[in-house]
Amino acid sequence: MNIQAVKVIYKYEMLRAWETLLQSFASPVISTALYFVVFGSAIGGRIERVDGVAYGSFIVPGLMMLALLTQSIANASFGIFFPKFTGTIYEVMSAPVSFMEILLGYVGAAATKSLIIGLIILATAGFFVPLEIAHPVWMCAFLLLTCISFSLFGFIIGLWAKDFEKLQLIPLLVITPLVFLGGSFYSVSMLPPTWQTVTLFNPVVYLISGFRWSFFEVSDVSVGTSLSIVLLFLGLCLLVVWWMFRTGYRLRQ
Amino acid sequence: MxxxxxxxxxxxxxxxxxxxxxxxxxxxxxxxxxxxxxxxxxxxxxxxxxxxxxxxxxxxxxxxxxxxxxxxxxxxxxxxxxxxxxxxxxxxxxxxxxxxxxxxxxxxxxxxxxxxxxxxxxxxxxxxxxxxxxxxxxxxxxxxxxxxxxxxxxxxxxxxxxxxxxxxxxxxxxxxxxxxxxxxxxxxxxxxxxxxxxxxxxxxxxxxxxxxxxxxxxxxxxxKLGRKAMIIELEQPLARVPDTLAVWGLELSGDGCQLTYTYDPRSARTGIPGLLQAISEAGLLLKDFKTTQSSLEEIFVGLVKGKA
Incomplete structure (x- = not known):
């Protein structure tokens, strides 16, 4: 295994985040803090407890997921798209590296950045609302799995995108609506029965539900189902990336 | 190697x-x-x-x-x-x-x-x-x-x-x-x-x-592919290449004062001694002469155009 290559790609990507510290870390934290102010303090004070949890605390897992999903996708997609766009990808393509090593470098760095953001948001939430984590191990597991699988998904978008417009297309038009409609700010049980059924087709529901369960032991769907969906999504993304590298899709002519 | x-x-x-x-x-x-x-x-x-x-x-x-x-x-x-x-x-x-x-x-x-x-x-x-x-x-x-x-x-x-x-x-x-x-x-x-x-x-x-x-x-x-050219400068300008020199395929240039003879340097007989003798017999006075070889560029252009 080409460990040196994994190291330099990972280091390069992390350095890029460090050099754009405000954009990489401060910006998502500030946005999430504003959500806490608006939904947690201003609106949350007027909403009753949801599934026995104070509204301000209830939205913490959803807000973390919102940031994790968007940041994982943005970090990973930009990480691989930019060298493609500038042409510097030639170096990676001509180096003695396997697709797994490229993934470990790029996706590993994107997932790490998202994980750091997630933890910062969790710490920030502690300033606004009281927080208890019922299952810290499961919380960490969901956090990690989400960071990795959505970084992989972002990597696929970065490989697929031919221009900046396409790079933004899926995150803006698909992911953000799915996260907002995936129970970030409410429990699925609060919806009318028909919409409850419809919302179960949204994969993000399972993600947020499982993650929320690790905090408060309340969930819209069973934890096993949530975990299975996340793992299935991870496997699917790995399969797609493997196929992309094997065929050279949008990488090798 | x-x-x-x-x-x-x-x-x-x-x-x-x-x-x-x-x-x-x-x-x-x-x-x-x-x-x-x-x-x-x-x-x-x-x-x-x-x-x-x-x-x-x-x-x-x-x-x-x-x-x-x-x-x-x-x-x-x-x-x-x-x-x-x-x-x-x-x-x-x-x-x-x-x-x-x-x-x-x-x-x-x-x-x-x-x-x-x-x-x-x-x-x-x-x-x-x-x-x-x-x-x-x-x-x-x-x-x-x-x-x-x-x-x-x-x-x-x-x-x-x-x-x-x-x-x-x-x-x-x-x-x-x-x-x-x-x-x-x-x-x-x-x-x-x-x-x-x-x-x-x-x-x-x-x-x-x-x-x-x-x-x-x-x-x-x-x-192999380079042609050599001998450029002969004459004392007096010519209106045209004399008929006795037609066999050499000479090109007249330089306001009639320059004759160019192209030959294959690999050939055992380049024809140069015979040409010089024929020029002398034609009564032409030589001022100077030099030889040049095709550059790689000329060879390249010739090959790409299929007429090397």
Whole structure:
């Protein structure tokens, strides 16, 4: 295994985040803090407890997921798209590296950045609302799995995108609506029965539900189902990336 | 000398149906400098890109250092360094960081002493902490060479290394290439500049329309295909070439004061003594004469146009 290559790609990507510290870390934290102010303090004070949890605390897992999903996708997609766009990808393509090593470098760095953001948001939430984590191990597991699988998904978008417009297309038009409609700010049980059924087709529901369960032991769907969906999504993304590298899709002519 | 790069029946057809390479076979000896000449779109970059692993071949195979570029891609790529045609660099990276990145990418542990030596050789040591966007075009070109050499490759591909650089820098590059060859690196360069091939190459390959028309030793190529011309200057101008000299196929120029005789230098009988005698018998007075040989450029143009 080409460990040196994994190291330099990972280091390069992390350095890029460090050099754009405000954009990489401060910006998502500030946005999430504003959500806490608006939904947690201003609106949350007027909403009753949801599934026995104070509204301000209830939205913490959803807000973390919102940031994790968007940041994982943005970090990973930009990480691989930019060298493609500038042409510097030639170096990676001509180096003695396997697709797994490229993934470990790029996706590993994107997932790490998202994980750091997630933890910062969790710490920030502690300033606004009281927080208890019922299952810290499961919380960490969901956090990690989400960071990795959505970084992989972002990597696929970065490989697929031919221009900046396409790079933004899926995150803006698909992911953000799915996260907002995936129970970030409410429990699925609060919806009318028909919409409850419809919302179960949204994969993000399972993600947020499982993650929320690790905090408060309340969930819209069973934890096993949530975990299975996340793992299935991870496997699917790995399969797609493997196929992309094997065929050279949008990488090798 | 053994082959370090062996290309067999290589063809490439792009998705749109464009056939960029057509059944190319080529052996490159270890330690030589091979110049690939060809017009735009001839297939030079496609050939290099396939060997380096950036483009997939449609047919044929390539071996580098005895290893197949597909099955043993790790081994072959470790041996290769590539300097691309475009100035593709991360503009916000420093010179030092980008070289460290390249070295690591090829699986080599950090070696600051080697990288320092390399940057000094490339006259870039003083710029090591400078961001690439602040460098001149020539310096960026040298950074690309530094990146390609950062993992100490045995084969170096230079895709039009002196495109757009000034004459001084071009000569510096030639010096660098010669120095690399002396250190045992095999160099394959593509170029539009015939003088570049003429100046530094050991062998020359000519590609046109995806086909390798010819590969030969530079001197042998010039001897085989080069025509020599004898230019005879006369004391008095002529209105036309005298009939007695028609058999020599002379061209009259220089306001009638210059006769040009083209001949094959490989021929046992060049016809020069007979011509000089015939000129004397025709009563023409010689002022001066000289001989010239076809340049590689003339040979190249002739081959590409199919009338060498």
């Amino acid at each position: 053994s082959s370090i790069v062996s290309v067999s029946n290589l063809s490439k057809t792009y998705a749109g149906g464009y056939r960029a390479l057509n059944d190319v076979s080529l052996e490159i000896a270890e330690g030589e400098i091979l110049a690939l000449l060809g017009p735009n779109g001839a297939g030079k970059t496609t050939l290099i890109s396939i060997v380096c692993g950036i483009v997939n071949a449609s047919e044929g195979s390539v071996r580098v250092g005895g290893y197949d570029i597909i099955k043993d891609y790790r081994r072959t790529r470790e041996l290769i360094g590539l300097v691309p045609q475009e100035l593709t660099l991360g503009h916000f990276d420093t010179v030092w960081n980008t070289l460290c990145f390249s070295r690591g990418l090829f699986g080599k542990k950090p070696d600051p002493a080697y990288l320092e030596r390399l940057l000094r050789d490339l006259s870039l040591w003083s710029k090591r902490d400078t961001e690439i966007m602040a460098l001149s075009g020539g310096m960026k070109r040298r950074v690309l060479i530094g990146k390609a050499l950062s993992h100490q490759p045995r084969v170096l591909f230079l895709d039009e290394p002196t495109a757009g650089v000034d004459v001084d820098l071009r000569k510096d590059m030639w010096g660098l290439v010669r120095g690399l060859r002396e250190s045992g690196v095999t160099i394959i360069l593509t170029t539009h500049y015939i003088e570049e091939a003429e100046e530094i190459a050991d062998r020359v390959g000519i590609i046109a329309d995806g086909r390798l028309i010819l590969v030969d030793d530079k001197q042998a190529l010039m001897q």
